[in-house]
Amino acid sequence: MSIFAVGDLHLSLSLPKPMDVFGGEWEGYVEKIRLGFASAGIAAEDTVVLCGDISWAMNIREALEDFRFIDALPGKKIFLKGNHDYWFETAAKTRRFFEENSLAGFAILNNNHYEIETDAGLVAVCGTRGWLNPETGTGKLTDEEIALNIKVSAREVIRLENSLKSASDHSAKTGVSFAETLCFLHYPPVLGSDANSEMIAVLHKYGIRRCYFGHVHGKHKKLAPRSPVGGISYSLVSADNINFTPVRVI
Ligand SMILES: [Fe+2]
Ligand SMILES: [Fe+2]
DSSP, rough: OOOEBOOOOOSSSSSSOOOGGOOOGGGGGHHHHHHHHTTTTTTSSEEEEEOOOOOSSSSTTTTTHHHHHHHHHHEEEEOOOOOOOTTTOOOOHHHHHHTTOOTEEEEEEEEOOEEEEETTTTEEEEEEEEOOTTEEEEEOOHHHEEEEEEEEHHHHHHHHHHHHHHHHHHHOOOOOOOHHHEESSSSSEEEEEEEOHHHHHHHHHHTOOEEEEEEOOOGGGGGGGGGGGTBBBEEEOOOGTTTTTOOEEE
């Protein structure tokens, strides 16, 4: 079985939202996603990690049409939350909604991990939404904004550690060893000369070698790392950056 990643589908099937304002590549993007999944070589038993910004819906009922579209695409899906996923309630409520609507191939990455048997061996899938460097941003941040960002970032660092620890604890308890532990985030821990050092410290603590993230669009794409930083390779998989075609991770 294989693992694929794609972020930022930004679906809005129940309430059409013009995405072409974000750039010409978004014109006809729903069809591009359908074609991208079809051409990526994803088998039904493969897994696709959706790295956040999945739907513009403001509540989970409104997102159902987007979920049905995603469900019809090949592969099982692991969701993680992006900054635009306002539909996401608690993980428990979201899982219940998936169950009630027979979305059996959907799973949520939230303080947990998944184990997937691949051709390279058993792989742990970990991750969370993440956060950028809390002390920087576009424009000058006020002290209040920085204080809030530091709080949000600290919470995300804990969630990342919970997910990675879940995999390593399971391994220690059962003796199962992973060929690799992969990390999926929405926000990039590294972007240009900016970095979230606390998030990166956790990645190093758990020996992560590959990290996949979304969130970054348009002119900011060029800030995504092109080669490993501190021994970790960071790959930008926002849909518009990968021609709406999920990237094969393993
Ligand atoms: Fe985002
Ligand atoms: Fe996005």
